[in-house]
Amino acid sequence: MRPLPPGRDPRAVLHPAAPGAARLDDAKHVVVVGGGIAGLGAAVVLAERGVDVTLLEACDELGGRVRSWKTDDGSGRTMSRGFHAFFRQYYTLRALLRRVDPTLSHLVPVPDYPLQRADGLTDSFAALPVTPPLNLLAFVLRSPTFPVSALTQVDVASAMELVDCSYPASHERYDGESAQAFLDRLRFPEGARHLALEVFARSFFAHPDDFGAGELVGMFHTYFTGSREGLMFDVPDDDYDTVLWAPLGRYLEERGARVRTAARAESVTPDGDGWLVRVGAEDLRADAVVVATDPRVTRELVAPLPADDDARRDWQRRAQSARNAPPFGVLRVWLDGTVAPEREAFLGTSGYDLLDNVTVLERFEAGAARWTAEHGGSVVELHAYAADPTRDADLAGDGPLGLDTERLRARLMDALHAVYPETRGLGVVHEELLVEDDCGLVGTAPWRERLTVDTPYPGLALAGDGLRVDWPIALMERAATTGVLAANHLLAGWGVRGEDVWTVPLEGIARRIPGRRVR
Known part of the structure; x- marks a missing residue:
């Protein structure tokens, strides 16, 4: 029997893990470098299946780019790296959080998140229908920044691309095109351009002319035209460390994992049929390593690895070309x-x-x-x-x-x-x-140039939101998903079944019309 979808969208897609045993029979030690969402996702899946896990995090707290910490004045105040929206489409992230909060009681809904322009015009996403294309139609009809008269200016062929997605092919459709260029040819009215689309590019910490159009279209599909989960989101009811990451750290320790904060990995080196991870003056020996860091740190860690054949030389070229977004x-x-x-x-x-x-x-x-x-x-x-x-x-x-x-x-x-x-x-x-400035830049380079969780080095896997995943996911959900996929990759090599992954539908609503011929 097919498992029930994790949200309210019956068209959500199940991506099952490779078959295998429920747990590991022999001892394997994996060092996970990076205690953000991606590293936590990998560590949890591995530890639950009997893997001996050491999680290394350079900061004093877990959470990576979604961490929070107490200010150093002794007042008890907390600081974070900024607001994060926990959308209902984030199936993998929510499954991770359910390990310590089964009903997600610490995630509370935000009633609305208006988008306001400097001229005073404001768009709201509250009370929209959740079913495409009714949500899009309702938004256009009530939006002060998208007058119906402006529909005649929109480039129909470009607009159809927003509802004619098919993944993974749609990722490559926009190789070399920026979000800015896509918006130019789309010809949305200026207000809608800023409020309905350009905001997505900014949430990737990038200027629209430095941000890939494929990612923009993928987000539009994920949040608007391809999913019935709606555009509203939840937020934690206290700081991230208190209600999210510290509990997950304790969850890992209860399963035998060693969670080490303020522990920066300085190098990752092949060692016979295993790996050595240098932390200060200490070398940790591991059967496998998951590097779940931002592109800059990943580049530094993998650069010394041997590039002794064509596959590794090409992989190193792609690894060293990954960029970080501006500050x-x-x-x-x-x-x-x-x-x-x-x-x-x-x-x-x-x-x-x-x-x-x-x-x-x-x-x-x-x-x-x-x-x-x-x-x-x-x-x-x-x-x-x-x-x-x-x-x-x-x-x-x-x-x-x-x-x-x-x-x-x-x-x-x-x-x-x-x-x-x-x-x-x-x-x-x-x-x-x-x-x-530690966020990865999702630029305009060819989709296939981006690294994936697997590498040409046996026992080395990557995780993080800067990686390529062929499904329409992004941001925190891509981080969580790549963490799970990195764990699954290692587990499959040991004959152990990993964790299933759910995503929003892989095709746009235009491809669901009965009798329609798909290109």
Whole structure:
């Protein structure tokens, strides 16, 4: 009997793991390098099947690019790397979280996430139908940024590509084309272009002319035209470490895994029929290794590996060509007064200088709510997805990653005051500013050039959201899925069955029309 889909979309697709035994018979040790979502996914699947796992994370907390931590002033306040939306399409990520929260009680729905332009026009995704194409039709009919009269300007052939997807073929359809170029030929009205599509590109920490069109179309399919899970999402009810990653770390330890934070892998070296992973002055011997890091760290770790045949030389070329996205900034401020109650808990923005979204954290995060109750102020987070000094000379400076962090902070605060004017008169009790550039760039290079979980080195697997997966998944879900697939790859070599994976449908609604001939 076919298992029931994990969500409400009956067309969700099951990708079964290769057959094999339920658990490992003989001892195998796997070192997982990286304790983000991808590394946690790999470690959990391996440990559950009897593999001896050592998980190494360079930071003091698990979670990778979705981690949170306590500020160093002893106040109990927390900081994170920015807001993350847990969409209902994230089947693999949600399955991972169910290990420690079976009913996902710590994920609470956000009632809406309006997208607001600087001219005041705002789109909402609340109360839309969840079934394609009714959701798309309803959005167009009620959107102030997409007047029906503008439909005559849209390039029909390009628009049909949004509903005529077929994976994996549709990934390669856009080789060499940027999201910017696709939007140009699509000819959506400017408002809809920014609010309905360009926001997707920015969520990949990339400028639209540096971001692959195939990824943009894939996201549109995943969230809008190809899935019945809807466009709404959930968020954790407290900081990421408290409710997500620390519990998963304990779950791993209960299954015999060693979870080592503040432990940076310095090298990964073949050693006979196994591997050595250097951590400080220590060498860990392993039967296999999963490298679940960002593209820059992955490049550094794999560069010394022998490129002694054509397959390995080609793989090394592709590994070394992977790029990281430009820097991003997250500014969290503790204010001495509250944001107006009618404001949204989460607001996406377009045209407000560097600001891409505003989050009022006490609306859903328990720790922030406690601070608000005690101090009477709001905790507000501002996110600049692409704070790139090479594109914006005003940001160039001698701070981290070549940024003038004072200018970055000032411009984000000015944008907050423009979006939520009542904050202009509020004082800042405390603030934390983070700048990083460790997100992979999903560029315009050919899809087949991207690395996959398997490698030409026996016993070495990769995981992470920068890898190629032939299904329409992205961001946190791609990280979780590649972690599972990396574990499955190693387990299959040992005759052990891995974990099944579910995805949204692989074909667009245009391909489901009875009698239609598919190209």
